Amino acid sequence: MKETENIFLDLINQHKAIIHKVSKMYTDGTEEQRDLFQEIVLQLWKAYPGFKGNSKFSTWMYRVSLNTALVYFKKDQRKVDKTPLDAHIDVMDNTESDQKEEKLAYLYKAVQELNAVEKALIFLFLENQSHKEIAENLGISELNARVRLNRTKEKLQIIIKKNGYEF
Incomplete structure (x- = not known):
């Protein structure tokens, strides 16, 4: 049991950025982010005995983390906030730091208007x-993922334009 626990903890440490990003995307405060982070780790631990290695650990971890966040959000009716767009600042042009922060803030505000599933789609898309x-x-078909992602990207563009955010 101790060996299994050590392996699990090593894997969590290697991929903890996934949990941080999901927590940040689905909560609006530091306290809630910590709570969701802990809930995700707990659910990962509970589900770990069922991990058969048919996929990469990180893929399995994304799925459990996102499902936990979706259930957590619905169950507690928490206000959703932010996405992991920090990692993709490089998509923006190389303007000064303040301008990057302002653009990032606009993206966060726009993403807040998406529903939980749309946020998951954008999150995974931004994770390449x-x-x-x-x-x-x-847990959907590839065609459904493609269609829903395209619709979500279009919706995000409309939100950005509607709110007058300039990129």
């Missing part, structure tokens, strides 16, 4: 997941 990987993580 393929349509196939997105489908696996969300």
